[in-house]
Amino acid sequence: MIRYTKSLEGITSEMLDGGFFVGWPNPPSPVAHYEILENAYRIVLAIDDSTNKVIGFINSISDGVLTTYIPLLEVLPEYQGKGIGKRLVNTLVEDLNEMYMIDILCAPDVQEFYTKLGFETAQGVAMRNYHNQSGINLS
């Protein structure tokens, strides 16, 4: 069974080592991933009870007053197409409803996934320091 949680209670970095950041040449480690979730404003995790692994996650960061940004959403490939991504987004957005701005930058092939869930398409710009893709040095 897939269960959902909005907290890191009982979650370890080992539970995040199932293969997230598909296609990233230099992905964050499970320890860095845990830190990303720990530092987030709000999170929602999907956990497969049969393996005790996190199989999907979404996070948001925020100024706590007006604006929130959703940097990451991922469902592991073998769990996609089962409504898990939709549940993660809807649960997070419910939690963020006090905010004015809820923003996401995404590739064109994912826009429809979000517009089906109530988002509007918008224009944006971004800068990426690819040499920092695995995260800052945490040690």
Ligand SMILES: CC(C)(COP(=O)(O)OP(=O)(O)OC[C@H]1O[C@@H](n2cnc3c(N)ncnc32)[C@H](O)[C@@H]1OP(=O)(O)O)[C@@H](O)C(=O)NCCC(=O)NCCS
């Ligand atoms: C995008 C992603 C999170 C979707 O998760 P998922 O669990 O497979 O999605 P769901 O099964 O909840 O799909 C919900 C609905 O969106 C649709 N959908 C899923 N992916 C879609 C896509 N890329 N484009 C358009 N519609 C999509 C589904 O068909 C479904 O439609 P329905 O409600 O009419 O049946 C998942 O494909 C993923 O992790 N991709 C790689 C990482 C990524 O691109 N993340 C987004 C970063 S901005």
